[in-house]
Amino acid sequence: MKKWIYRPHIEGNASRQAHADLPEGTVERELGKEGFFGPATHMYHPRPPTGWKSWEGPLRPRAFDCVRIKPHGHSPWDAALLLHNAALRMRFWTCRESMDHLARNADGDELLFVHNGSGELYCDYGHLAIEAGDYIVLPRSTMWRIDCAAPMQMLLIEATNSSYTLPDKGLVGEHAIFDPAMLDLPRIDDAFKAQQQGAAAARDWAVRIKRRNEVSTVVYPYNPLDAIGWHGSLHPVRINVRDIRPLMSHRFHLPPSAHTTFVAGRFVVCTFTPRPFETDPGAIKVPFFHNNDDFDEVIFYHAGDFFSRDNIHPGMITLHPCGFTHGPHPKALGRMLQQTKPGTDEYAVMIDARDALDIDEAATAAEFHDYHRSWQQK
Numbered sequence: 001m002k003k004w005i006y007r008p009h010i011e012g013n014a015s016r017q018a019h020a021d022l023p024e025g026t027v028e029r030e031l032g033k034e035g036f037f038g039p040a041t042h043m044y045h046p047r048p049p050t051g052w053k054s055w056e057g058p059l060r061p062r063a064f065d066c067v068r069i070k071p072h073g074h075s076p077w078d079a080a081l082l083l084h085n086a087a088l089r090m091r092f093w094t095c096r097e098s099m100d101h102l103a104r105n106a107d108g109d110e111l112l113f114v115h116n117g118s119g120e121l122y123c124d125y126g127h128l129a130i131e132a133g134d135y136i137v138l139p140r141s142t143m144w145r146i147d148c149a150a151p152m153q154m155l156l157i158e159a160t161n162s163s164y165t166l167p168d169k170g171l172v173g174e175h176a177i178f179d180p181a182m183l184d185l186p187r188i189d190d191a192f193k194a195q196q197q198g199a200a201a202a203r204d205w206a207v208r209i210k211r212r213n214e215v216s217t218v219v220y221p222y223n224p225l226d227a228i229g230w231h232g233s234l235h236p237v238r239i240n241v242r243d244i245r246p247l248m249s250h251r252f253h254l255p256p257s258a259h260t261t262f263v264a265g266r267f268v269v270c271t272f273t274p275r276p277f278e279t280d281p282g283a284i285k286v287p288f289f290h291n292n293d294d295f296d297e298v299i300f301y302h303a304g305d306f307f308s309r310d311n312i313h314p315g316m317i318t319l320h321p322c323g324f325t326h327g328p329h330p331k332a333l334g335r336m337l338q339q340t341k342p343g344t345d346e347y348a349v350m351i352d353a354r355d356a357l358d359i360d361e362a363a364t365a366a367e368f369h370d371y372h373r374s375w376q377q378k
Contacts, residue, residue, distance in 0.1 A: 002038075004033075004038065004039050006039055012044075013026075013044065014042070014044050015028070015042070015044065017252075018030070018040070018042050018252075019042075019252055019253045019283065019284050019288055020251065020252060020280065020282045020283045020284065021282040022044060022282075022284070023044050025046060026044040026045060026046060027044070027045055027047070027048055027049070027289060027333070027336070028042055028043070028044060028045075028284065028288050028289060029042070029043040029044075029045060029049045029288070029289040029290065029291070029325055029327075030042050030043075030288055030289070030290040030291070031043065031290075031291045031293070032290065032291065032292065032293075033293075033294055034294055035257060035268070035292060035294055035295045035352050035354075036255040036256065036257040036292070037257060038294075048289065048327070048330070048333060048375070049289050049325040049327070050289065050325060050326065050327060050375035051375070051376075052372075052375070052376075053376075055372050055373075059321060059323050059324065060324075060371075060372045061318065061319070061320050061321075061324070061326060061371055061372050062318065062319040062321075062359065062363075062367060062371060062372075063312070063316060063317065063318045063319075063367065063368040063371035064082065064316065064317045064318075064319070064363045064366045064367050064368070065313075065315065065316050065317075065366045065367075065368060066082075066092045066115075066153075066300075066315045066316065066317060066366065067313075067315040067316075067366075068365075068366040069092055069094075069362055069365075069366050071093075071094035071096055071151075074095060074096055074097050074098075074099055074100075075099065075101065075103060075208060076091070076093055076095075076103050076105075076110075076156055077103065077208055077210055077215050078093075079091035079092060079093035079154075079156055080092050080093070080360075080362035080363075081360045081362060082317065082359075082360055082362055082363040083298060083317075083319065083357045083358065083359060083360065083363060084357065084358055084360065085266075085353060085355045085356060085357050085358060086160065086266075086355060087159070087160050087161070087162060087264070087265055087266035087267060087353070087354070087355060088157065088158065088159065088160060088264070088266065088267050088351070088353055088355075088357070089107075089156075089157075089158040089160055089213075090155070090156070090157050090158075090298070090351070091155075091156040091158075092153070092154075092155060092156070092362070093153070093154045093155075093156055094151055094152070094153050095117075095119070095146055095148055095151065095152045095153075095154065096148075096151045097148065097151075098119075098145075098146065098147040098148055099145040099146050099147070100206075101145065101205065101206040101207065101208055102143045102144060102145050102205060102206070102207040102208070102224065102225070103143070103144055103145065103207075103208055103210075104141055104142065104143050104144075104207055104208070104209040104210070105138070105140060105141065105142075105158065105209075105210050106140065106141050106209055106210060106211040107140075107158060107160055107161065107210055107211060107212065107213065108140055108158050108159045108160040108161050108162050108163075109137065109138065109139055109140050109158070109159040109162065109163050109164045109264070110137075110138040110140075110142075110156060110157075110158055110159075111135060111136070111137055111138075111156070111157040111158075111159070111164060111262065111269065112130075112134075112135070112136040112138065112154050112155075112156055113134070113135055113154060113155040113156075113157070113300070113302075113349055114130055114131060114132050114133065114134045114136075114152060114153075114154050115132065115153040115154060115155060115300075115302055115314075115315065116132055116151075116152060116153040117131075117132065117148060117150055117151055117152030117153060118130065118131040118132065118148070118149075118150075118152070119146050119147055119148035119149065119152055120146065120147040120148075120191065121136065121144060121145075121146050121186075122144065122145055122146075122147070122191075122192060122195055122225055123138065123142050123143060123144035123145075123186055123225065123236060124142055124143050124144070124225060124227060124230075125142070125185070125186040125188075125227070125230060125235050125236055126185075126186030126187045126188045126189065126192045126227070127186055127187055127188075127189055127191045127192035127195075128184065128185075128186045128187075128236070128238055130146075130238065131240070132303075133240045133241040133242055133302070133303075133347065134238055134239070134240050134241075135238065135239050135240070135241070135261070135262075135271075136236060136237070136238045137164050137236055137237050137238075137262065138236050139163070139234055139235070139236065140163070142236060143207055143224060143225065144236075145225075153315070155300055155349065157269065157351065159264035159265060159267075161265070162264045162265030162266070163264065163265070164262045164263070164264055164269075165262070165263045165264075166180070166262065166263070167260040167261070167262070167263050167268070172247065176245075176247065177244060177245060177246070177247060177259070177260075177261070178239060178243055178244050178245060178261075182239055182243050183237040183238065183239055184237065184238040184239070185235055185236070185237060185238075186235065186236055188227065188228070188229060188230075192225075195223065195225065196223060196225070196226050200223070201222065201223040201226075202222065202223075204219050204220065204221055205219070205220045205222065205223050205224060206218070206219050206220075207219075207220065207224065241271055241273055241302070241347050242273075244261065244271050244273050245273075246258075246259055246271075246272075246273050246275045247259070248275050248276060249278065250276070250278055250279045250280060250283075251278065251279075251280035251283050252278065252280075252283055253278055253283060253284050253285065253286070253287070253288060256270050256272075256287075256297075256350055256352070257270070257352075259271055259272060259273075259350070266353065266354040266355055267295075267351055267352060267353040267354060268351070268352050269349065269350070269351055270349075270350040270351075270352070271347075271348070271349060271350070272299075272344075272346055272347065272348040272349075272350065273346075273347055274304070274343055274344050274345055274346065274347075275343055275344055276342055276343040277339045277341075277342060277343055277344065281337070282337075284336050284337065285335065285336060285337060285338070285339050286307070286308055286327075286328040286332050286333060286335065286336050287308050287327055287328055288327060289325050289326070289327030289328075290325065290326070290327060291322075291324070291325050292320075292322060292352070293322045293323065294322065294354065295322060295352040295353060295354055296319065296320070296321045296322055296352070296353045296355075296356055296357045297319070297320040297321075297322075297326075297350065297351075297352055297353075298317060298318070298319050298320075298350065298351040298352075298353065298357070299317065299318050299348050299349070299350045299351075300316075300317050300348060300349040300350075300351075301313070301314055301315065301316050301317070301318075301346075301348050302314060302347040302348055302349060303346070303347045304344075304345045304346035304347050305344075305345045305346060306346050306348065307332060307335075307339075307344050307345075307346060308327075308328040308329065308332045309328075309329055309332070310329045310330075310331050310332075310374055311374060316368075317363070318371070319357065319359070321356065321357070322356075329374055329375060330375065330376075
């Protein structure tokens with residue numbers, strides 16, 4: 001356990017309660033450690049701390065439009081690499097037709113998030129029907145393929161040399177956010193048994209294995225997804241964002257870490273789902289300005305009305321690297337204390353990465369280059 005240098009102190013005109021009862025005419029800025037889990041200080045400013053006039057240099061907020069990324073091939077190893085570091089590889093994949101081979105990731109667990117479309121996933125463990133809004137966790141080296149009737153778009157998040165686990169839910173207990181009983185598992189059902197039979201099952205099957213970001217191909221003279229049964233506690237799981245029940249407080253705006261869905265070695269995956277706005281008159285009702293200086297923050301916008309952002313549509317990604325303050329856009333800030341509707345209407349996937357992320361060519365080619373100007377008052 002870390003022994004932080006810790007002595008709570010109030011200086012000047014400040015609120016005693018974070019995210020509520022701000023001094024009149026001020027906005028709040030949080031300076032925190034360890035992604036909202038460590039010590040923090042709350043500053044109160046007369047102007048938004050995002051009121052910059054100009055920006056030079058490589059560090060800046062970034063936005064990318066995945067809708068503009070052209071599909072390449074029908075294998076997950078053809079997917080466009082967007083962001084990466086030693087612990088994480090984030091790709092965007094348009095699966096235009098059913099896979100004629102099996103994929104296997106030997107570099108780490110794979111998390112699939114289905115943005116559009118639906119299909120059937122077959123893997124070592126059986127069959128799962130998948131659709132928009134599904135998370136599918138595939139343990140490292142699972143063999144799998146997807147059958148799709150129409151193109152599917154997916155965000156692929158690799159936990160490089162690591163595993164996905166569930167977050168520690170602390171005082172609220174194991175059944176908060178989602179009960180583990182809500183996790184669906186692959187089944188050895190009729191659909192799985194059917195793909196083990198007939199001419200398609202008798203042909204050669206290629207397994208494309210990714211290891212150290214290079215792909216090797218192993219060919220079988222039969223379909224290797226031929227299990228007749230299994231037992232154990234290692235297996236893929238699926239949950240849909242509709243089944244996630246967010247933590248809420250009507251008197252206090254909770255930080256993004258309250259919405260953690262999966263935890264990997266050097267990053268976490270959080271999910272934003274619709275929820276009521278805070279009702280306490282003094283509580284802020286938008287994300288607070290913050291310096292999340294131990295993490296790079298990535299958000300993939302899946303569906304709905306993204307209440308803290310302007311000019312963002314489904315399929316876009318924002319990257320807020322550590323080193324500067326970020327928070328709501330001006331239009332959202334105008335509703336800091338009073339909203340015009342009872343709750344949020346958004347689904348988004350957030351990744352907090354402990355190590356700096358590199359931006360790859362596919363993301364740069366789909367970048368909205370003036371995103372850093374979007375905080376400037378019109």
